[in-house]
Amino acid sequence: MMNIHSKSRLPISDWGLIIIFVMIYPLAVGVTLVYFFYSYNDRTIQLLFLNIIMLIFLAVFLYLYRSAFHRLDIYAKKVDFYHFTPSLADFFIHLIKQVYYVLFLGFLFNFIIEFLISDSNIDLTVYLGFSIGTSLILEGFFLVIRMRSKISLINTAQESVKDDIIKDINLNHPESEKISEYRFADIQVPSLFLSAGVTTFGINNYICLVSRYFNWKLNDKELIAVLLHEVGHVKNNHIRKSYMILGTEVILRSIRIFIVIIALLVFSQQHENFDIDLYSLLYLSLILSVFLTSAFLTFFLKYRFFLGEIWADEYSANKVGALELASILRKLPKLIPSPLAYDQSSFLGFRVNLLRNSVKDLQDVNNQKINQ
Numbered sequence: 001m002m003n004i005h006s007k008s009r010l011p012i013s014d015w016g017l018i019i020i021f022v023m024i025y026p027l028a029v030g031v032t033l034v035y036f037f038y039s040y041n042d043r044t045i046q047l048l049f050l051n052i053i054m055l056i057f058l059a060v061f062l063y064l065y066r067s068a069f070h071r072l073d074i075y076a077k078k079v080d081f082y083h084f085t086p087s088l089a090d091f092f093i094h095l096i097k098q099v100y101y102v103l104f105l106g107f108l109f110n111f112i113i114e115f116l117i118s119d120s121n122i123d124l125t126v127y128l129g130f131s132i133g134t135s136l137i138l139e140g141f142f143l144v145i146r147m148r149s150k151i152s153l154i155n156t157a158q159e160s161v162k163d164d165i166i167k168d169i170n171l172n173h174p175e176s177e178k179i180s181e182y183r184f185a186d187i188q189v190p191s192l193f194l195s196a197g198v199t200t201f202g203i204n205n206y207i208c209l210v211s212r213y214f215n216w217k218l219n220d221k222e223l224i225a226v227l228l229h230e231v232g233h234v235k236n237n238h239i240r241k242s243y244m245i246l247g248t249e250v251i252l253r254s255i256r257i258f259i260v261i262i263a264l265l266v267f268s269q270q271h272e273n274f275d276i277d278l279y280s281l282l283y284l285s286l287i288l289s290v291f292l293t294s295a296f297l298t299f300f301l302k303y304r305f306f307l308g309e310i311w312a313d314e315y316s317a318n319k320v321g322a323l324e325l326a327s328i329l330r331k332l333p334k335l336i337p338s339p340l341a342y343d344q345s346s347f348l349g350f351r352v353n354l355l356r357n358s359v360k361d362l363q364d365v366n367n368q369k370i371n372q
């Protein structure tokens with residue numbers, strides 16, 4: 001059976017993940033914060049509490065950033081691919097950009113608040129509530145757009161991958177049991193930035209979509225190698241992990257908006273008699289931890305994406321052979337009509353080199369064994 005006539009649907013677990021991690025989790029943290037601010041009227045205690053929450057996030061993302069940095073660094077040095085070597089300079093440039101971005105947002109929100117509320121001596125709880133509410137509404141709006149594009153992508157996927165290929169994968173690779181469907185779809189590679197023009201949705205029940213072009217341009221063996229790369233993603237839970245991070249981004253965004261509003265509203269009034277007290281120290285430490293955490297998170301996500309692709313390649317290479325997979329990856333930019341951006345094609349080059357290198361490593365080990 002080649003064609004599926006019924007309209008495809010996004011797996012229900014995908015919706016569940018999004019609601020839990022992107023809506024309920026930040027909402028729960030937000031409500032806890034607002035409740036605490038409401039119960040304690042002392043600004044110093046309020047900021048102390050917010051600082052403690054932020055320091056926990058900071059510790060978690062510093063740890064994640066460091067381990068991802070270290071792992072990617074090892075891979076990049078192995079093949080001498082300078083472009084993908086993680087660097088601290090990039091990190092600080094990003095940090096400075098973030099400060100500018102948030103200052104801009106701060107002025108905007110400050111303008112709105114002053115327009116709406118004439119009494120500027122308002123409780124911090126109101127500002128916090130406003131920040132969390134705004135960023136949740138914004139996130140909800142972006143989510144709807146993102147989900148709509150996902151659904152329309154799934155709707156283009158009416159044609160199933162050949163039964164022989166699916167049977168081969170199910171029979172020889174038991175890790176693929178979570179993927180219930182393999183279909184060809186109109187995937188635009190540069191827009192999705194998904195390595196092989198393949199994407200998976202879901203958590204326990206995945207749908208795997210492959211670019212329609214691969215149906216025409218790859219033979220069965222090559223298509224299996226590409227699909228096994230996706231099985232590698234599923235096996236490593238890459239999709240679930242990326243949703244878990246999204247919620248933390250929403251929380252960080254809320255707190256960023258909040259600290260900028262306070263900076264512009266409260267501090268501008270105290271300008272004449274500004275002195276260093278516990279309150280301003282707590283405020284400064286809050287700024288520092290919020291910006292550092294979001295920079296660590298951004299770079300962790302970036303490195304994590306690269307690592308995810310490398311690990312999925314390793315999975316597929318273990319099954320079909322590293323050199324075979326390398327030659328398919330090398331062909332990909334030519335197979336897809338839209339030109340790949342420099343970053344994307346050089347990332348493919350990086351992966352090709354890594355795969356070839358892994359074969360060389362293996363040969364070296366074998367040669368040593370023979371020599372001994």
Ligand SMILES: [Zn+2]
Nearest residue numbers: 195196309312
């Ligand atoms: Zn991938």
